[in-house]
Amino acid sequence: MALRRFDLEAGGDSFAFKPETEPTIAFWLGKYPEDKKRSAVIPLLWLAQKDNAGWLSEPAMREVADRLEMPYIRVYEVATFYTMFRLQPVGKHHIQLCGTTPCMLRGANDLKEVCEKKIGKPMHVTDDGRLSWEEVECLGACVNAPMAQINDYYYEDLTTESFGEILDKLGNGVDVDPGPFVDRLNSAPQGGLTSLMEGDLFDGSRNAISELPNLPSAAPAEPEAAPAPAPEAEAKTTLIKDSKPAPKAEDKPEILTVAAGEEDDLKRIKGIGPVNEKALNELGIFKFRQIAAWTPENVDWVEDFMSFPGRIEREDWIAQAKTLAEGEETEFSKRVDAGEVESSKDEGET
Secondary structure: OOOOOOOOOOOOOOOOOOHHHHHHHHHHHHHHHHHHHHHHHHHHHHHHHHHHHOOOHHHHHHHHHHHHOOOOHHHHHHHHHHOOOOOOOOOOOOEEOOOOOHHHHHHHHHHHHHHHHHHOOOOOOOOOEEEEEEEEOOOHHHHHHEEHHHHHHHHEEEOOHHHHHHHHHHHHHOOOOOEEEOOOOOOOOOOOOOOOHHHHHHOHHHOOOOOOOOOOOOOOOOOOOOOOOOOOOOOOOOOOOOOOOOOHHHOOOOOOOOOOOOOOOOOHHEEEEEOHHHHHHHHHOOOOHHHHHOHOOOOOHHHHHHHOOHHHHHHHHHHHHHHHHOHHHHHHHHHOOOOOOHOOOOOOOO
């Protein structure tokens, strides 16, 4: 590991935790006996870094040592060992760019060039104090490579174009929502699910059994009187309780029939790839205005039919559809129109 030293000149002579941080400090100290409170050194260093504009000054480390009644050198050892602690000033938005093998194979080296062009060398802070960056080891989001952590959040599935746009916006004081920058939910497949879509795989009904298999046959019993008529069978129950009743047939949204070429490109809505667009078209959903007019009952019906509960609300299909129906654009639709979203291209399109 490279030698790591804290910046004495930039750290000043004093540090104090913010008043709003004190309850969190008390929480961590309460987890350990009084004579073992030095066990809280890592969380207190993390809180000190948060309260010190994203880095640990020497006075901040001394404050942690005093709180925990530890020798200063023991706190310095922890702070200089773990790379999660930064020992020199950083920008308001500090970019930790993953350069480990999966991200490197997916273009992380190109993203490093973007950082050097727009920010400068690693750990350089821009003149306005807004941006700084460094290369780090694996951040555990390999399936969404290449990616970067900016402050506390992950920005995934990046390209040089989308990453450059993120840095430009942050540099101009514009916040950018974290998450994947392709048509996927978290780490799910791009374009939506293509397998394991049957509802009974998840509601418990497929695994319901009435008796254990392969039990030995019971000995013949004495004849008994004819049994009374069996009561009506109770509804089958599962281990998973539905949170709301099943959608009704009348909740199906408005459908249309349109001539070829008159349908809207529903893939311009984030969350709708070719697979979902085809399924919606088969339902008679071809226009942005149809989705924009959906009621909560319509949403429940579509989510039940397509087996992805909660997704339409999470990805805000209706708001996107309203914007597009009015002839305006979203950030995602601009990327689709520019050909930057691979999962929004039809098969055979290049």
